[in-house]
Amino acid sequence: MLLYGVDITSRLLLGTAQYPSPAVLAEAIRSSGTEIITVSLRREAADGAGQAFWSLLQHSGCRILPNTAGCHSAAEAITTAQMARELFGTTWIKLEVIGHSDTLQPDVFGLVEAARVLVAEGFDVFPYTTDDLVVGEKLLEAGCQVLMPWGAPIGSGQGLRNPDALRAMRAHFPDTPLIVDAGIGRPSDAAQAMELGMDAVLLNTAVAKAGDPAQMAQAMAQAIDAGRLAHAADPMEPRDMAVPSTPVLGLAELA
């Protein structure tokens, strides 16, 4: 999978918030096999005082995808992205512009506006968006080369609320990397996203809040591999009726 010219093998992107401890986080990163971790800049950035935690993340050897979590306007997200570029020395930015503080729905208008500005400033923008096709088009027009549609509201763990919309997105944007971001609760949700032909899955709470985050990270990674293999293998279509899977030829004639 090519993300802004970088070849990435692991299809799991992992968030770094809400873990019981940095040691547990490090273990989850290792067992997930992820190559990309996201880190929120907002609060930790205060006075550049989050250095101790960041250096732990940098020691993980993963590529860091800073995010603008918690930003409620395009201007705020742009400023945060600029700070992230300084601090982490990367042009990658996961762009979140939150429209509603309770549901954490993306503000797609602010998102497109911020994406346009950031692309012009040389950023590689990973926009957290809805599954709306027109918004997706606008983001591509703005210069995004990746789309990150939600599966369900952030942190809800509800799984894919609207798989048909994601399927439509896949069909509409056949050549754009699509990463399902937010809403994954269980490995079966991640597998379903990959079966729909998504390129990758980004998740955080489902692993961080599991009883054993490292074990859940591994389960997610395996589910993502399984879903991806299944998509490539072209699964059968469901049928309305039973169809015997055993050949009838040569059945014993019991007199």
Added chain:
Amino acid sequence: MIRIAGAGLAGLATAWELVQRGHEVTVYDAGAPGAGSVSRYAGGMLAPFCEGESAEEDVVRLGRQAAAWWAEVTPVTRRGTLVVASPRDRSELTRFARRTTEHRHVSSAEIADLEPALAGRFSQGLFFAEEAHLDPRRAMRDLAALLQKKGVEIQYNTPAPAEVDLICTGGAAQLPELRPVRGEMAILQAPDVDITRTVRLLHPRVPLYLVPRGEGVYMIGATMIESGSTRPITLRSLSDLLGAAYTLHPAFAEASVVETGVGLRPAFPDNLPRILHHDGSLHLNGLYRHGFLLAPAMAAQAADRLISEISHEDHRELTTA
């Protein structure tokens, strides 16, 4: 004579353990009484079982005896912890119950029995009957006074000599892997609210605990931010905390915010305390958010360690709690 650097929670608790083992102790602290210690911002919860929700098993195990230990030093309120959640966050309660032990489910009526002020506000909750709390500032004063009564010299405003036997200087110690975790809290004066035990309000983004300090005073906390910034509490954190308090009981709307505070918890990567050698000195550090809960057990370990090292001067190896 055993010399300890740092008159915070770890230093004073270890001094008490040493005194009880018959040793003479001097404690040095570069600041005024209580000035350098972050424990003044603590909740003072002695809640090992609730902490088990996100902490390692060691925290539950080491914290079990904390209430009994502190009761010999300072008043301890043993009325348990009540954990509640609003109806739409009920799944948080399910999760909390699954991850913890020593609790029972309580109905709306039982909540009303336990805390009449919360009658009709929550349809279900969890009650941790064995848990307790104390007043951190009072506890630190009482512990220092007790030590002084037993002949321990606590030299405030005095930098420690170059060679001491144990260093308990928290975030000021330059230890590898030790990091600050910022916590923000507020103290409310709410004469109209009468809550008698620690209450935790679960919420996916803004969990809250409220610890009564008596006479209508409540401590609410606390944020956990991976940052070493000591700037005053942010508007966001303060409004989150106050909003959560208001959710717990609308009468908090009339409360006075009498204090806000920010402290940096010293923590190792696994968020567990450690007794370790560094640069030729023994350290007790990394109490993180479990200062009052784990200080007794860690102080006992540190005291044993010091005494055995004094008797075998050359025996030095690094261990973990």
